[in-house]
Each structure stands twice: as C-alpha cells, then as structure tokens.
Amino acid sequence: MKKCSRCKCEKENNVFVIETNKKDGRKELCNECFIQLKQKRSEKRKEKLKTPAGRTAWDQYIILRREFRHTEKGKIKEKQYRENSKHKQQKYHQVYYQNNTEHIKARSIQWTKDNPEKKKQQRNKQNKKRQANIIHNFHDRIRKRLSRVLNEIGLKKESRTQHILGYSAQELFSHLAKYINQLCEDCNLILIKKENCCIDHIIPIGCAKTKEDVIRLNQLENLRLICKSCNLLKVTYDLRLIKGNK
Numbered sequence: 427m428k429k430c431s432r433c434k435c436e437k438e439n440n441v442f443v444i445e446t447n448k449k450d451g452r453k454e455l456c457n458e459c460f461i462q463l464k465q466k467r468s469e470k471r472k473e474k475l476k477t478p479a480g481r482t483a484w485d486q487y488i489i490l491r492r493e494f495r496h497t498e499k500g501k502i503k504e505k506q507y508r509e510n511s512k513h514k515q516q517k518y519h520q521v522y523y524q525n526n527t528e529h530i531k532a533r534s535i536q537w538t539k540d541n542p543e544k545k546k547q548q549r550n551k552q553n554k555k556r557q558a559n560i561i562h563n564f565h566d567r568i569r570k571r572l573s574r575v576l577n578e579i580g581l582k583k584e585s586r587t588q589h590i591l592g593y594s595a596q597e598l599f600s601h602l603a604k605y606i607n608q609l610c611e612d613c614n615l616i617l618i619k620k621e622n623c624c625i626d627h628i629i630p631i632g633c634a635k636t637k638e639d640v641i642r643l644n645q646l647e648n649l650r651l652i653c654k655s656c657n658l659l660k661v662t663y664d665l666r667l668i669k670g671n672k
C-alpha cells in the first residue's frame with residue numbers, strides 16, 4: 427500500500443505510475459490522478475493557443491502549416507509528395523513486412539476471428555471495387571474460365587493465371603481495348619461497350635483436350651470482344667459442332 431501525493435488516498439502498489447528511476451519503480455502519483463493532470467494540462471495549453479500572445483514561434487508555424495494543407499495549393503502539394511514518395515513507402519512496408527511476417531499474420535488471423543461481420547463487409551467492398559475496375563474484370567473472366575476448362579478435362583489450376591498464360595492483366599486489357607467503342611465484328615450492328623461485351627475465343631476453348639491446348643487457345647491472338655447476343659449464338663453453335671465431332 428502507498429499514499430498518493432495528490433488525492434491523499436491509500437492504494438495498491440500496482441495502480442501507481444511507472445518510473446524506473448525510483449526505488450520501487452513507481453511514482454507517488456496514482457494512474458487516475460495522472461490522467462486528470464494530463465487532461466488539465468492539455469486543456470490549459472489549448473486555451474493558451476487560442477490567443478496569439480500565448481503562442482510560441484513554433485506553435486505559430488504549426489498552425490500556419492495546418493491551414494496551408496487545407497488550401498487548394500496545399501492539397502496539390504501533398505498529393506505530389508505522396509506520388510513522389512510512393513516508391514520509398516512501398517520499400518519501407520516491404521522491409522517491415524519481411525521483419526515482422528509472423529507477428530502481422532497472427533494479428534490479422536486474430537482480427538478476422540474477432541470481427542467476422544466486418545471481414546465480410548470488407549471482402550464485399552473489395553470485390554465490388556475489383557469488378558468495377560475493367561482491367562481486373564477482364565482478367566477475372568479469363569481466370570474463372572481457365573479454371574473451369576481445366577476442371578472439365580480433369581486437371582487442376584495449380585499456379586497463378588499470369589504464370590500459366592504468360593501475359594499480365596494490363597496486357598490483356600490493352601489487347602482487348604481496341605474492340606471497345608467499335609461495331610461488333612460478327613453482326614456489325616451493336617456498338618461494343620464495357621457493359622455489354624463478352625470475351626470470345628476465336629477458335630472455341632471447348633475443343634481443348636490437353637493443358638497445352640488450353641494455353642494455346644487462351645493466347646492473346648485468339649481473344650477478342652463481341653456482343654452478348656453473338657456470343658450466345660456462337661456458344662450454342664460451338665456446342666453443336668463439338669458434340670458433332672465427338
């Protein structure tokens with residue numbers, strides 16, 4: 427038991443503020459009093475900052491800088507700074523992740539366990555964002571189709587789509603982008619837009635029987651965009667063709 431110098435109450439030893447210099451490792455001030463004192467001090471300081479007389483040169487500088495950040499010029503400058511230091515920040519995060527991988531993973535698993543609802547919301551939000559991005563959208567369609575086709579011929583998709591097919595999402599998009607805002611190649615009637623297009627395999631992917639076939643038919647030369655109705659027609663026609671061949 428120990429007496430607090432401020433509130434004059436006798437309390438247990440472990441509720442006093444830690445200070446390693448003292449003999450018993452604690453101050454003669456209890457935690458409650460310490461928090462009250464801190465609040466009082468910060469309020470006093472805030473009060474002081476309101477009038478110009480109470481500010482030091484440093485305070486003045488901080489206030490000016492804060493105000494500058496909210497102006498148009500300041501916003502542009504901050505954006506520029508972020509763009510310029512993007513690489514630096516990425517490197518910093520990479521190094522931090524490498525040094526603390528286990529700790530970060532354990533923390534994220536624990537967080538997921540504690541907040542299942544929040545995690546669900548987060549995932550939905552991410553999915554929506556991903557689908558709205560046309561580059562990811564095209565890539566996702568190819569990815570899903572690829573794993574389905576591989577399943578159909580009795581194989582499993584074991585590595586990432588990029589590694590299997592040898593082109594990135596960006597390359598896929600820049601190949602397909604030339605079909606957007608053009609008339610559909612098959613019917614010559616419908617203007618192709620981001621919302622109504624389908625990725626078509628010129629030689630139908632349904633013919634593939636081995637993994638090599640699948641990779642060959644998924645190369646960029648075999649891919650183009652056509653309208654939804656043409657795609658539907660082609661799918662039924664292709665099915666009949668493939669079934670006839672068998």
Ligand SMILES: [Zn+2]
Nearest residue numbers: 430433456459
């Ligand atoms: Zn006290």
Ligand SMILES: [Zn+2]
Nearest residue numbers: 610613653656
């Ligand atoms: Zn068409």
